[in-house]
Amino acid sequence: PAVPTADQYQYYWGTSQDVFKRVLISVACLVVFSLLYNRTQENSPNSFSGLLMFVCAGLGGLYWMLGPVASAIRRNVKLRRFSHAAFWQAQVLDVYLSEEVLSKQESINDRGRLEVIHNTESFFNLELGDSPRDAYGRAGFVTTVRVPMQRQYNRIKPKQTVCMLLLSNDPNFNRISKITSDAYMPQFNLWISDYPYLRRDVFTDLTRYMFSRGKPIIEVNRD
Template sequence: MLIPLTRQAFEEIVPAIATGAQYLHYWGKSKDLLKRLLISMVALTTFWLIGKLLGPGGETVKLIFDIIAGLYWLWGPVYWASLRNGSYRRLPYSGFWQGEVLDVFITEEIVREEQTVNKRGELVVIENRERLINLEVGDREGFSAIVKAPIRRIYKVINPGDIAQMIVLSKQPDLSRIDKITDVYLPQHNLWLGEYPALRRDIFSRVSEEFTPNEPNRRSKRVYPREIRRRRS
């Protein structure tokens, strides 16, 4: 089932400014916080040196830049989440999609690479791997997409055949080609799964209740890019 959404409805579901869940996503772990604090310190030092070179004058402007730089560790997640939201909102057309879970499987993937130097002075690349749950969802027309997320114990209840819902985005008015998908909602378990919480979940739940008909017969032929895979035989 694929039901087109109005632009107004879509912009309510995917906000321009970061939500609390999106802020927490980019807040990250302690390592991420330390990295932002380091950037703030470097920026403050840079502005201080520029102020010394330029001499007196422009104190108000310098103060504003000092505040912005000094608080980067705090507002940084808002910026990055809003930037991520913009990548969704740049696509002009969207639709509410409902299908089912086709497969659930686990993979171990590289999530980050770090370079360090060992005791002999040699450059070493450390690969940080993480186990991810992969959810393949699809519909009766053959469309399928894989959504990934870090493993959580609550995902054990997910089984093939469960209802899956999400927002799909396209550059085509008739949604004949899907360019981007969001995180997935599993209404039977009231669970969300995805790498990034792109949607306003309270609003999406209302849309789900409104757009889930008794007879899901509104479908259209679609063509999908390579990164969205078809169901494996």
């Protein structure tokens, strides 16, 4: 969406620490641009520079609230640059877990030995392919969705159906440029996602409509 959704705004709202950082930035911007505005008014009242400083002070003061909106817009624009999107009905080929080291801390214990502590996060990997497969059992286009692990993902098994969007600048989709991390499983009404790219209410309605047609949605050829 061109305008960030509530889910996207909430995603970038962050923790209380993130909010506190944005508040500090807002206060700093408000103070700096207010001082510049006052100085500009003293030197040249009613000038364009004064108006600009006034606007910057107002926007800076609202950064704590508008920051998540700007972040969501920047992320959405990366997908909106593609000229074509396709609804893809895929099949789960495999599921597996992986771990990623997010940070590393080193410290010296009481015995003078170096201790290294790794902060890791578990990720859920969902390998998807075309459904149905061709006459030789090949899945055609295959991709992997990787998102932070959540407990509700434990119910996902191979051969289940997943729906998502494929993005491309090729109208025939012979080359897939991008996939969204939003994967929807209609049988569970479950979203597998990191960042909520889509208007989920609209995509859910679209899924119902496409399935009501009673035929495969799209098959993608491997480039």
